[in-house]
Amino acid sequence: MSEDDRFVIIGAGPAGIAAAITAIREGIAGDRITVIEQGRRRDPSRVRGFGGAGANSDGKLVLESEIGGELHEWIKADIEALFDEVLDLYLEFLPEDRRGRYRAMRGRFRNPEAGARIGRACIRAGLEFIPADIIPLGTATCREVVSGWFEFLEQSGVEVLLETRVTGFRAEGDRWIVTCDDGRELAGRWLLAAPGRSGHDFLVQALEANGIETVNGPIDIGVRVETDARLTEPLTEATWEFKLRGLIEGERVRTFCVCPQGSVIVERYNEELLAVNGQTRPEQPTGRTNFAVLHTVTLDEPCHSPNQFAGLYIRTTIILGALNPIVQVWPNFERRRRSRMSDLRKCFIEPTLQRALPGDIRLALNARSCRVIEEFMHALDSDGLLEGLCSNRTLMYAPEAKLYTVRPARLSAELESERENLFFAGDGAGITRGLVQASASGIVAGREVARRARA
Ligand SMILES: Cc1cc2nc3c(=O)[nH]c(=O)nc-3n(C[C@H](O)[C@H](O)[C@H](O)COP(=O)(O)OP(=O)(O)OC[C@H]3O[C@@H](n4cnc5c(N)ncnc54)[C@H](O)[C@@H]3O)c2cc1C
Incomplete structure (x- = not known):
C-alpha cells in the first residue's frame, strides 16, 4: 500500500462503520481511512449523524438472510458466518456480563414449538409466518455500541469528517475524487458509498454522473x-x-x-x-x-x-x-x-x-x-x-x-460496481434494509479493500 493510498467511506452508518473497522482489523492502518458523514456526532434527525439511522434504531438484530435485505443475491461467502461476525461487532462493544446475556438470546425467539403454533394460525388466516432469530438490543444499548465504534475509530486514527456532505465523486486515473459541500476534494484509491436511505437522492445523482447503470427496487x-x-x-x-x-x-x-x-x-x-x-x-x-x-x-x-x-x-x-x-x-x-x-x-x-x-x-x-x-x-x-x-x-x-429504490445494476460478490475500486454497501444502494445486513455488507466491502491493500 503506497503512502497516498486511502480508503474513503461515504456515510457513517452501520455499513460504513463496519467497513472501516473490518479494514483496520484486516491490515489497513486507521490513518489511511477517511469516513465522511453529513450529520453530527449525535444528530437529532434520527437518520443522520455518526451511527446513521442505526444510532437511533430500535436495535433489533435480525439474524436471518431472508429478512432485512437481499445480501444473499450477491454474497457467495457463508452468510451465517457473516452474521456471527456482525453479532460480535455489536456485542464486543458492550460490557462482558451484558454480552453474555445477549448471546444467550440466540434462538430464543425462533422457538420451533411457538413457530408451529403461529404457523398453524397463519394457515387458518391465509397468512404466512416467517420465523426469525432476533436479538433485541433496544435503542439505548444500540447507542452504547455506536459510541464504542466511535471511540474505536478515533483511537485507531481514522479521520472522521462530521457535518460534511459529499456532493459527488468521479474517477481520475486510479483515484476516486470525492467532492464535499465545503469545497474540499479528497482522493482515495478505494471508495465505498454507504449513504443509507437519507442519502438516496445524492446516490441517484452520483450514479448517473458516473454513468453507472441502475435498476429500480x-x-x-x-x-x-x-x-x-x-x-x-x-x-x-x-x-x-x-x-x-x-x-x-x-x-x-x-x-x-x-x-x-x-x-x-x-x-x-x-x-x-x-x-x-x-x-x-x-x-x-x-x-x-x-x-x-x-x-x-x-x-x-x-x-x-x-x-x-x-x-x-x-x-x-x-x-x-x-x-x-x-x-x-x-x-x-x-x-x-x-x-x-x-x-x-x-x-x-x-x-x-x-x-x-x-x-x-x-x-x-x-x-x-x-x-x-x-x-x-x-x-x-x-x-x-x-x-x-x-x-x-x-x-x-x-x-x-x-x-430503497435505485440500486447499481451490477455488483460483484465483494459489492464492487462495474467501476474498479468503487464499492457500495447498506440501505442507500438498495442492497439491505436492516442493521445486520447493512453491517454485513460493510464487512464484505471492507474486507475486500483490505485484501487489495495488502496485495
Ligand atoms: C427509527 C428507526 C428504527 C430502526 N430500527 C431497526 C431495527 O430495530 N432493526 C434493524 O435491523 N433495522 C432498523 N432500522 C433500520 C436500520 O437503522 C438501517 O437499516 C441501517 O441503519 C442502515 O445502515 P446504513 O449504513 O446502510 O445506512 P444509515 O444508517 O442510514 O447510514 C448512512 C449514513 O450516511 C450519511 N450520508 C448520506 N448521504 C451522505 C452524503 N452525501 N455525505 C455524507 N454522508 C452522507 C447519513 O447521514 C447516514 O448517517 C431502523 C431505522 C430507523 C430510522
Missing part, C-alpha cells in the same frame, strides 16, 4: 399500527418481532419492525420529509406495541421515479397534518371517516406520538394500498394471532414508508 408504503401490548403479547413473547406476510389481490403486504412496549417516533429526512417509525426502550415500557404494515409496490417501465411516488404520499400526509404525521383510530379508518380529537379521546389507548394530529389516511394513501392494508388487518385479527386488533384499541399512523 421496490418501495414499501403503508401505516404504523399502535395497539394495546396485552393484545400482541402472545406473539411478541414468543417471537419478539412477529413477521407475518399476506398476498391480497395479488399484492404483497407484511408486518415490519415490531416494537413491543414501544413508542411511535418521527424520523426526519429533511425540512419537508418526515415519516413515522417505532422504538422500544426496554427500561421504559409503554403498555403499547407498534408495528408497520407495509404494502410492497414495484413500479417498472415507464416509471423511473418510484421514490417520487412514495414521496407524494409522504408529502400529502404531512400537508393534511400541517407538517405533522397523522393518526386515525381504526374504526374511522375502516368506516372511511376522518378522525378528530374527540375520536382520539374515546379510543381505549392514547397515542404515544403526541405530535401526530387526527386526520384521514385514506385522503393521502392510494386506494389499492388502503384496501390491501384493511384486508390484511382483518386477517391479523384472527384466532391465535392478534385477536381484537380491529377495534377501538388500535391507532393507525401515517406516513410510514421505506424507500
Whole structure:
C-alpha cells in the first residue's frame, strides 16, 4: 500500500462503520481511512449523524438472510458466518456480563414449538409466518455500541469528517475524487458509498454522473399500527418481532419492525420529509406495541421515479397534518371517516406520538394500498394471532414508508460496481434494509479493500 493510498467511506452508518473497522482489523492502518458523514456526532434527525439511522434504531438484530435485505443475491461467502461476525461487532462493544446475556438470546425467539403454533394460525388466516432469530438490543444499548465504534475509530486514527456532505465523486486515473459541500476534494484509491436511505437522492445523482447503470427496487408504503401490548403479547413473547406476510389481490403486504412496549417516533429526512417509525426502550415500557404494515409496490417501465411516488404520499400526509404525521383510530379508518380529537379521546389507548394530529389516511394513501392494508388487518385479527386488533384499541399512523429504490445494476460478490475500486454497501444502494445486513455488507466491502491493500 503506497503512502497516498486511502480508503474513503461515504456515510457513517452501520455499513460504513463496519467497513472501516473490518479494514483496520484486516491490515489497513486507521490513518489511511477517511469516513465522511453529513450529520453530527449525535444528530437529532434520527437518520443522520455518526451511527446513521442505526444510532437511533430500535436495535433489533435480525439474524436471518431472508429478512432485512437481499445480501444473499450477491454474497457467495457463508452468510451465517457473516452474521456471527456482525453479532460480535455489536456485542464486543458492550460490557462482558451484558454480552453474555445477549448471546444467550440466540434462538430464543425462533422457538420451533411457538413457530408451529403461529404457523398453524397463519394457515387458518391465509397468512404466512416467517420465523426469525432476533436479538433485541433496544435503542439505548444500540447507542452504547455506536459510541464504542466511535471511540474505536478515533483511537485507531481514522479521520472522521462530521457535518460534511459529499456532493459527488468521479474517477481520475486510479483515484476516486470525492467532492464535499465545503469545497474540499479528497482522493482515495478505494471508495465505498454507504449513504443509507437519507442519502438516496445524492446516490441517484452520483450514479448517473458516473454513468453507472441502475435498476429500480421496490418501495414499501403503508401505516404504523399502535395497539394495546396485552393484545400482541402472545406473539411478541414468543417471537419478539412477529413477521407475518399476506398476498391480497395479488399484492404483497407484511408486518415490519415490531416494537413491543414501544413508542411511535418521527424520523426526519429533511425540512419537508418526515415519516413515522417505532422504538422500544426496554427500561421504559409503554403498555403499547407498534408495528408497520407495509404494502410492497414495484413500479417498472415507464416509471423511473418510484421514490417520487412514495414521496407524494409522504408529502400529502404531512400537508393534511400541517407538517405533522397523522393518526386515525381504526374504526374511522375502516368506516372511511376522518378522525378528530374527540375520536382520539374515546379510543381505549392514547397515542404515544403526541405530535401526530387526527386526520384521514385514506385522503393521502392510494386506494389499492388502503384496501390491501384493511384486508390484511382483518386477517391479523384472527384466532391465535392478534385477536381484537380491529377495534377501538388500535391507532393507525401515517406516513410510514421505506424507500430503497435505485440500486447499481451490477455488483460483484465483494459489492464492487462495474467501476474498479468503487464499492457500495447498506440501505442507500438498495442492497439491505436492516442493521445486520447493512453491517454485513460493510464487512464484505471492507474486507475486500483490505485484501487489495495488502496485495
Ligand atoms: C427509527 C428507526 C428504527 C430502526 N430500527 C431497526 C431495527 O430495530 N432493526 C434493524 O435491523 N433495522 C432498523 N432500522 C433500520 C436500520 O437503522 C438501517 O437499516 C441501517 O441503519 C442502515 O445502515 P446504513 O449504513 O446502510 O445506512 P444509515 O444508517 O442510514 O447510514 C448512512 C449514513 O450516511 C450519511 N450520508 C448520506 N448521504 C451522505 C452524503 N452525501 N455525505 C455524507 N454522508 C452522507 C447519513 O447521514 C447516514 O448517517 C431502523 C431505522 C430507523 C430510522
